[in-house]
Amino acid sequence: MNLSPDGRRLALTIEGPSWNVWILELARGTLTPLTLEHDNRDPMWTRDSKRVMYASFRNGRYGLYWKPADGSGPEELLTSSEYPVFPGNWSPDGRVLAININRPETQDDLLLLSLHGERKPRPFVNTKFNEAMAAFSPDGRSIAYDSTASGREEVYVHAYPGPGARVQVSTEGGRRPVWASNGRELYYRNGDMMLAVAIETKPPFIAGSPRVLFEGRYWNSGHDYDVSPAGDRFYLIQEGPAPTEIRVIQNWWGKE
Numbered sequence: 001m002n003l004s005p006d007g008r009r010l011a012l013t014i015e016g017p018s019w020n021v022w023i024l025e026l027a028r029g030t031l032t033p034l035t036l037e038h039d040n041r042d043p044m045w046t047r048d049s050k051r052v053m054y055a056s057f058r059n060g061r062y063g064l065y066w067k068p069a070d071g072s073g074p075e076e077l078l079t080s081s082e083y084p085v086f087p088g089n090w091s092p093d094g095r096v097l098a099i100n101i102n103r104p105e106t107q108d109d110l111l112l113l114s115l116h117g118e119r120k121p122r123p124f125v126n127t128k129f130n131e132a133m134a135a136f137s138p139d140g141r142s143i144a145y146d147s148t149a150s151g152r153e154e155v156y157v158h159a160y161p162g163p164g165a166r167v168q169v170s171t172e173g174g175r176r177p178v179w180a181s182n183g184r185e186l187y188y189r190n191g192d193m194m195l196a197v198a199i200e201t202k203p204p205f206i207a208g209s210p211r212v213l214f215e216g217r218y219w220n221s222g223h224d225y226d227v228s229p230a231g232d233r234f235y236l237i238q239e240g241p242a243p244t245e246i247r248v249i250q251n252w253w254g255k256e
Helices: none
Strands: 010-013 019-025 030-033 039-045 051-058 061-068 076-081 087-092 095-101 107-114 122-125 130-138 140-146 154-159 166-168 175-179 185-188 193-200 209-216 223-229 233-238 245-250
Touching: 010 039, 019 051, 030 154, 039 087, 061 087, 076 087, 076 223, 095 130, 122 140, 140 175, 154 175, 154 185, 175 223, 193 223, 193 233
Parallel strands: 019 039, 087 130
Antiparallel strands: 010 019, 019 030, 039 051, 051 061, 061 076, 087 095, 095 107, 107 122, 130 140, 140 154, 154 166, 175 185, 185 193, 193 209, 223 233, 233 245
């Protein structure tokens, strides 16, 4: 799932006869399909909250598409590949997209796609280990991601556009980093735990000690949670015997 930057809507992947993208309006609780054909998943809002991008597999090719969130216009192909590609997130100015690609020789790698010019993805982190779930910092000077370079998933922050140091932020495992809107904290998951790390991005980059915010059994795969712009709510997917539902965690600071 992905929360719109204006905090009003969630873009979700819903599984049915095919996987498709739906828009949940939080104030009214209305759920509207954005895509109805093909298999579409892993939606990501643009910075202006006007468009939604998503991954799709069609005619033997993987691609990233986007279309107006209100359905007022057709979709457009942004990039395609013979290998699976998935969205990360946008640079603060909305001009560069971090994406994830899975190739047999190097597994998961991070690429950067500029929306200007020829729209050709270029490597950002490309090693023999898995690197995924890229997230630009609000000031645009860093990208957080998870990597298996240590032998297990950990969260790292790398200077953007580089070159620069790579700093490990998590300490005992971690995945799916999400920045606080003020750039002073980085959230991530480790099993059932949601953790936060205090961050100082001005040189030198400094990461504090991780602290647990709360624990719970929630969907744990891909883009499985998001944080409100004010940093006071977490949106997660609750699983159980009843149909899957969105769970909103508030007052989490009282659970430390």
